[in-house]
Amino acid sequence: MLRYTLRRLLGAIPTLLLIATLAFAMLHAAPGGPFDSEKQMLPEIQKSIEAQYHLDEPLWRQYLRYLGNLAHGDLGPSFQYRDTSVNELIAQGFPVDLAVGGTAILIALLLGGTIGVFAALHRNSWWDHGLMAAAVLGISVPLFVIAPLLILVFAIGLHWLPPGDWGGISHLLLPAAALAFPYTAYIARLMRGSTLEVLGSRFILTARAKGLPLRTIMLRHALKPALLPLVSFLGPALAGVITGSIVIETTFGLPGIGRYFTTGALNRDYTLVMGITILYGALILGLNLLVDLCYAALDPRVRYAR
Amino acid sequence: MSGSLWSEAWRRLRANRAAIGGGGLLLLIVLAALLLPLLSPYDYYTLDWQHLYLPPGAHGWHLLGTDALGRDLLVRTMWGCRVSLLVGIAASIVSVLIGVLWGTTAGYIGGRTDALLMRAVDVLYSVPFIPFVIVLTVLFGRELLLIFVAIGAVSWLDIARIVRGQTLALKSREFIEAARVAGLRAPAMILRHLVPNLLGIVVIYATLTIPTVILFEAFLSFLGLGVQSPMTSLGSLVAEGAGRMQSFPHLLLVPAVLLAAIIFCFNFLGDGLRDALDPRDR
Numbered sequence: 001m002l003r004y005t006l007r008r009l010l011g012a013i014p015t016l017l018l019i020a021t022l023a024f025a026m027l028h029a030a031p032g033g034p035f036d037s038e039k040q041m042l043p044e045i046q047k048s049i050e051a052q053y054h055l056d057e058p059l060w061r062q063y064l065r066y067l068g069n070l071a072h073g074d075l076g077p078s079f080q081y082r083d084t085s086v087n088e089l090i091a092q093g094f095p096v097d098l099a100v101g102g103t104a105i106l107i108a109l110l111l112g113g114t115i116g117v118f119a120a121l122h123r124n125s126w127w128d129h130g131l132m133a134a135a136v137l138g139i140s141v142p143l144f145v146i147a148p149l150l151i152l153v154f155a156i157g158l159h160w161l162p163p164g165d166w167g168g169i170s171h172l173l174l175p176a177a178a179l180a181f182p183y184t185a186y187i188a189r190l191m192r193g194s195t196l197e198v199l200g201s202r203f204i205l206t207a208r209a210k211g212l213p214l215r216t217i218m219l220r221h222a223l224k225p226a227l228l229p230l231v232s233f234l235g236p237a238l239a240g241v242i243t244g245s246i247v248i249e250t251t252f253g254l255p256g257i258g259r260y261f262t263t264g265a266l267n268r269d270y271t272l273v274m275g276i277t278i279l280y281g282a283l284i285l286g287l288n289l290l291v292d293l294c295y296a297a298l299d300p301r302v303r304y305a306r
Numbered sequence: 307m308s309g310s311l312w313s314e315a316w317r318r319l320r321a322n323r324a325a326i327g328g329g330g331l332l333l334l335i336v337l338a339a340l341l342l343p344l345l346s347p348y349d350y351y352t353l354d355w356q357h358l359y360l361p362p363g364a365h366g367w368h369l370l371g372t373d374a375l376g377r378d379l380l381v382r383t384m385w386g387c388r389v390s391l392l393v394g395i396a397a398s399i400v401s402v403l404i405g406v407l408w409g410t411t412a413g414y415i416g417g418r419t420d421a422l423l424m425r426a427v428d429v430l431y432s433v434p435f436i437p438f439v440i441v442l443t444v445l446f447g448r449e450l451l452l453i454f455v456a457i458g459a460v461s462w463l464d465i466a467r468i469v470r471g472q473t474l475a476l477k478s479r480e481f482i483e484a485a486r487v488a489g490l491r492a493p494a495m496i497l498r499h500l501v502p503n504l505l506g507i508v509v510i511y512a513t514l515t516i517p518t519v520i521l522f523e524a525f526l527s528f529l530g531l532g533v534q535s536p537m538t539s540l541g542s543l544v545a546e547g548a549g550r551m552q553s554f555p556h557l558l559l560v561p562a563v564l565l566a567a568i569i570f571c572f573n574f575l576g577d578g579l580r581d582a583l584d585p586r587d588r
Contacts, residue, residue, distance in 0.1 A: 015432050022438065030445030133324075136577075140569035142521050144528040144541075145562040148548040156552055243436040247528065251548070261437060262529055265444035273441060280434035288432065 108183035116191020138185025325578020400458025405465025413473025
């Protein structure tokens with residue numbers, strides 16, 4: 001297991017390198033530079049600013065410099081937010097994303113899982129059909145529709161929760177609920193399917209034949225194997241939460257890092273965009289590894305030998 | 307033999323009320339998107355300063371009212387439908403083409419080629435694509451074609467994996483072996499024997515890729531990176547509507563409901579096709 005983990009971690013390095021290289025190449029291939037359009041600077045001043053950020057060096061030199069700094073965990077200075085490093089911007093914004101995304105996943109798991117098990121236990125009843133139709137609807141309504149609708153109903157209509165901004169649990173709830181919406185629907189569908197499959201298997205039949213009560217069967221025997229497909233869904237789900245946070249932050253005006261992304265790209269803030277892209281890549285890689293390890297821990301049939 | 311497979315699938319699909327309902331509604335939406343802009347006296351780009359923010363049905367033939375610049379909301383929403391559907395279908399075709407060729411090649415040739423091609427897919431899976439597409443559209447302009455290609459190029463990974471798995475299963479079948487003994491080479495084998503037999507699964511995933519692509523395009527448009535005004539898409543309409551939802555909720559609701567309905571229909575249709583064409587799951 002340890003060797004497997006180490007191997008995966010080493011394997012992540014070339015992937016991250018690829019991501020960094022792609023981002024670097026794309027940003028520098030685009031027309032325009034970070035200090036081009038700024039209120040008619042004197043050429044000398046522009047030159048000196050560019051020299052300060054090493055933008056006057058040949059590209060390969062800039063690339064190597066960036067990689068060297070990256071190896072030390074330094075993502076460089078931001079071009080758009082003067083006197084601030086990308087590390088600082090991420091350190092300020094990322095906790096917000098973590099809080100919203102984490103809460104959203106938690107809501108989705110608890111609510112979606114419960115709905116799925118409930119629908120499976122009442123298979124082909126009206127409850128089942130209704131909940132599953134609602135789940136397809138939940139998948140179909142995009143995040144950027146849900147988010148304003150939630151604001152419209154709960155903040156503007158009912159005045160229960162603040163419509164945006166940041167600070168305290170009440171500000172966390174609405175964005176997290178919006179972000180959780182599609183995942184709750186997905187998880188409910190997945191959980192229903194896997195619960196049905198497990199309930200149809202031999203060992204559950206045995207447990208039933210022994211006369212165990214349904215609750216014991218569910219909690220002791222059925223839940224763990226039924227959770228397995230959820231674990232493998234979590235990898236892509238967490239990646240989706242990252243992108244979702246871009247929409248959520250725009251709609252609710254949260255101070256996370258997603259909102260830097262579009263403006264950063266618009267302003268040719270090379271280091272900021274690259275830093276966030278690399279962070280996202282590292283996050284996806286790390287979470288996928290975590291998911292695979294969880295899978296091995298839950299399913300005795302999966303063993304990572306090498 | 308393949309004829310009976312498809313007619314059997316069609317029979318099963320017809321029995322699925324949700325899928326047929328979804329397909330029917332979709333057809334209706336497509337027809338409306340094609341016809342309504344022709345029938346309406348208004349177009350999607352003419353500004354009308356006399357009639358800003360009309361509520362639905364208030365004046366003339368503005369059946370759903372007008373937007374912030376006095377443009378007819380119904381016609382604009384239908385144009386948004388056209389663009390969203392066009393992007394969804396075109397980008398899905400791109401991604402299905404790449405995915406099928408990649409997956410069949412990897413699965414059929416096998417060995418080192420397979421390892422290399424699928425390793426590339428694994429690596430691409432860890433690349434945070436959305437940021438890349440955002441950067442791409444920000445930096446290189448908001449060309450509709452670029453959006454097609456960008457979305458199509460990032461959504462083929464799932465299809466490649468599934469097609470490879472199916473190809474591996476098909477490879478050991480007798481008719482493939484017979485064709486190989488008869489001296490057929492790999493490209494002809496893939497195109498003539500493997501791809502037709504994968505058509506079922508390809509149709510399913512194409513149907514399920516379209517809504518993801520439409521959502522993705524809408525997401526880009528929502529961020530202001532999609533098609534450029536005065537042309538519009540459902541995503542840009544939702545974004546515009548969301549900005550004014552407090553005073554004029556219908557500007558948000560009309561495109562939002564339509565977008566959700568399209569995705570809903572495709573999902574139901576895709577689920578129904580999966581049940582009809584892929585009897586394994588039943």
